[in-house]
Amino acid sequence: MRTLNGQALKAVSRTCGLLRRLALWSVVLAMSVTQHAHAASPDPSLVSKINAATFEVVIPRAVDDPLTYEKPLPLDLLPYQERTDKYFSVGTAFAIGHNRYVTAGHVLLAAVGDLTGPPALRDASGHVYAIDKVQKFSLQQDFVMFSLKEQPNGNAALETNAKAAMNSVVYAVGNALGTGVVIRDGLYTSDTPEDENGRWKWMRFSAAASPGNSGGPLLDQDGKVIGVVLMKSPNENLNYALPIGEVLNASDNLAVMDKRESYQLDIIEDDQNGTLKAQFPLPASYDDFSATYLKLLNRNSEDLLKALLQQQGNELFPHGAGSNHILHDAPELSLFPELIVRNRSGQWVYSGRELNRVPLSGNGYVASGYVGHTFLMHLRRPDDMKAATFYNDPKQMMDLVLKTGYWTRQVGPEKVKIVSMGKPATDVSYTDSWQRHWKAFVWSLPYINAQMVVFALPTPDGYSIMMRLSPSVVTHDSVIDMKALTDFLNVDYGGTLAQWKEFLANSSLLPDVLKDARIDVDYGKRFSYDSSNIAFSYPVTLQPIASENLLAVGVGYYEKHGKFALQTGIVQLRLNITDPDRISVRRHTAPSPDLDDNFKEAWGKLLHKQHPFDGVPYNDGDEMDVATVIDPPAGDAPSELYTAFYATQGTHKPEDMKAKLKLLTQEFKVKSP
Structure with missing residues (x-):
């Protein structure tokens, strides 16, 4: 976002709940x-x-x-x-x-x-x-x-x-x-x-x-x-x-723009400095003047953002210091969105965590946090809200977000909650570099001359959201900022099996990372997963299979032939939100030479099927676990391996745990790249 001067930063007023307090038109005051x-x-x-x-x-x-x-x-x-x-x-x-x-x-x-x-x-x-x-x-x-x-x-x-x-x-x-x-x-x-x-x-x-x-x-x-x-x-x-x-x-009949400007993106501490230098002829009506001024201002912001990203060059994630840690770590399976930012040490790290959660009816909720100027949210849609309506009705989506009570209008000493913003002024689609399909909305708040910019990524259980409230003059800045940030937003996918069924049926919502995955569920009988990398299935005798089961798919960043793509890194199934019994299939990548010994030691355990990947059940607190490494296709030393894991509450006979693991692995297939 363009770093505004003190006058412009004060362009809007009043409070919107947890959002920054914006002083009413004090831009003109300074x-x-x-x-x-x-x-x-x-x-x-x-x-x-x-x-x-x-x-x-x-x-x-x-x-x-x-x-x-x-x-x-x-x-x-x-x-x-x-x-x-x-x-x-x-x-x-x-x-x-x-x-x-x-x-x-x-x-x-x-x-x-x-x-x-x-x-x-x-x-x-x-x-x-x-x-x-x-x-x-x-x-x-x-x-x-x-x-x-x-x-x-x-x-x-x-x-x-x-x-x-x-x-x-x-x-x-x-x-x-x-x-x-x-x-x-x-x-x-x-x-x-x-x-x-x-x-x-x-x-x-x-x-x-x-x-x-x-x-x-x-x-x-x-x-x-x-x-x-x-x-x-x-x-x-x-x-x-x-x-x-x-x-x-x-000079008569001339508008002159010759001023230093600075641009900053939430993922990088470095500012991009430049000069807004332009002229245009006058006289002009105010409408024509403001339209030309805004066009030049927005073009300058675009140029500064482009220059910032170009100047960073090959230091941007998935390149640069710290990237390999993220590339070789298994996905965190956090359904709360995270930005990948470069910290003060120059390392790329995950940033952003859930700071607050407001429950909605029907098991829905809105979890929220922030990074820099950007609010992050995970909206879990209520069970009684049909997917077809939910994903095609931005008013309904924002009405749910507003139920948090964060957004209010200050009237004298009183704060009055905003319960609906109506239909958005802008409703467009945007596809990021990872081929994820976002919905981009802008809502207007004329009483403070501000606009709410929302980028919402559909997930099986709702949306992962980036949000900003901006003075209307910098709405364009927020939009181009958030487009750039989509490439650095990490999102895993989760929901009940019922939600997944509805989500997968709508191909327009699916990111490329999920398009090659086929998930078949026969309630009370069998669960099957088949992708370009692996295939596995298991019967109900391993774990009950019902519509309320939770399926989480964690995605990671994988390199192939010099190009990076989002691919599945972990598939996890649980009985429900309260039961910790779970099945996990995880992908592991051979560490690069620059990684520390912890990565290399963990890879060695996988190669040699050492504990905890030796197929021997063990106790971990109040649960019992068992895991193994799936044999890779024959050939050279593997560059990646898969593990299968099963956990259940209490203490069980080792032979019973081994039988459970066998049910998970007996039809497991690792496909040749």
Whole structure:
């Protein structure tokens, strides 16, 4: 995801349960209240002119809400102005000539990708003026000049002064989030070069600035504009403005984007740095301007992500340090999804674990955790929910996820649970490099100008899910991020035999790793498994065979002829969720020379059928186990071996355990590669 600057990171507000708290439209603010001791004010004759030439920048509030809540929203808990205002106040703008208006670039950009409508100006009487054309824009200097479709009465404008004197009295003017124009005094204290390469100097001033001041004018003692108020110093009680001369001298009819950007992916700590460098002609309508800006921004994110992955090259999993440990370890059989990430030691490891589980009806549940910016979930569908409906109804899937109660809407002091997001705004399919078929959804939350991006991988018992809540302007970033992350998400497959039967019947859901596996179940009689690598079957005398039996298939990463593919690494069957009795068939790969002695010792035990793979039953706590190595096809030294394992509760006669193992292995076949 593109590493946003502080202004853009604050583009959305409020709480969605366990998700990050997003400050309501404070993107357009980037400042906190500063204490100020002066009480001076401009000459009274200037105040009315300043007020007439200064405007609030507003964005429409959502009219239609696609969300459903657990109860009617208690809007009476909101302050009167907030619950009655049809607009969000996002900043300040001012007039500097006939139909020429200026504000901070980030104020206008707050509406790029907005879900409710374009920004506009509002005067003190409440009249709203639509933007006509964007005339000048600089992303790096953070300003925009534009015209209005309708001119305010009087056409008041502020004069400009491009040669302000240091240490002179200044006035910061801002429309404090809809509460009216506020004028506060201070001193123009100093200049400081912009961070990248000192192309211009920011003005620093001590006049207080509050939420909503961004984009407002910084005035000299005569009421002339000397700068555009932009941001607060991160480490001192001073605010920053762009000198008005930079705005006046900027190229006419041109949008300029020339700014350092950084991109980071959750699986890698390294950032990819680059420069967003582009220009496009103006004037343009706000819709055309924002569409072009967003297109260039998204293309830059794609380029940075591509460069990041290319720069990592052959160090990306399944290559790079630590990869061989994962490649030679048996799958963990965790039904909770895990990301394969590179840790601080530079080793590829599994990351992500179940942190919370919320039960649903009919044995369903939602297990959740997270890695970096990405929420991970395993949704186990309720038994009474038909697969055909479940896999084709994203609303129903998300309604189940929302039953966790994590997602809420803050209304005053109260949090109201969201119980449905309705149908997604986007519903597409995506196939990752491992040939797994994902469902990608985007839901809109207009009240916070955010979107929920969900990548859901069908499994026999439900879905493995990646999820992000993003400001709408960076939804594209989340989508391309999550597409890249699918190649690093480890998912095993599990469910009851009944669920597997429904899942396997829908070929569109099946990943390539399961397409070559044939699973035949004759309840009360026999279970059979047949794939390109192995085949085995066993009768009911080994283990009861019923619809509630659990089948888990763990997949691993295997190399063949220089290419890697997902293949089955372990097949395990259990009676049910509470009974630990189990049957396991596991695949083992000969260790590469760089692996430690533990891998080599374990492989030696397999080659020589040493304990615990010698077919001799043994006690392990309160259960009894027996395992053996399946003889490989005749030929050279094997590069992989299979083991068969049986475990049951209590203590049993050794001959009975050996008989059970024989039932499992007597029809076992390892196929030649």
